[in-house]
Amino acid sequence: MIAINLDESYRKLRELGLVCSRREFSRNLLDKEVGYLSAAIFRDSLGTRGGLRVMKRLKERLDEVAMRMPQSLRGEIAEVAGRLDESMRVAQILAQGR
Structure with a gap:
C-alpha cells in the first residue's frame, strides 16, 4: 500500500x-538510493514503520x-502532500490493528 502511494506521488x-x-x-x-522506489514497487515490501518514515x-520535502x-x-503540490497525509493516517490505523 505504501509503495503504491509513493508511486502515485511520483x-x-x-x-x-x-x-x-x-x-x-x-x-x-x-533521500534514498536511486533504485529505492522501483525496488519497493517490485517487491511491495515497505513495512509500515519504515514506509511511514519515508512518506x-x-x-516534508514537498512542503x-x-x-x-x-x-x-x-x-498541485499541496494536493500530493494532502494525499500523503491521508495515506499515513490510514497506514497508522492499520498498523495499530495488527
Whole structure:
C-alpha cells in the first residue's frame, strides 16, 4: 500500500515536471538510493514503520519545494502532500490493528 502511494506521488510530480525519473525521485525527494522506489514497487515490501518514515520525509520535502515554486504549482503540490497525509493516517490505523 505504501509503495503504491509513493508511486502515485511520483507520477503526479513527474506530470508536474518536478522530477524526471524514479531514480531522481528516490534520491532527491526520499533521500534514498536511486533504485529505492522501483525496488519497493517490485517487491511491495515497505513495512509500515519504515514506509511511514519515508512518506513523512516526502511530505516534508514537498512542503519545502512548494515554498520555492510559483503559486500556480503550490496547489498541485499541496494536493500530493494532502494525499500523503491521508495515506499515513490510514497506514497508522492499520498498523495499530495488527
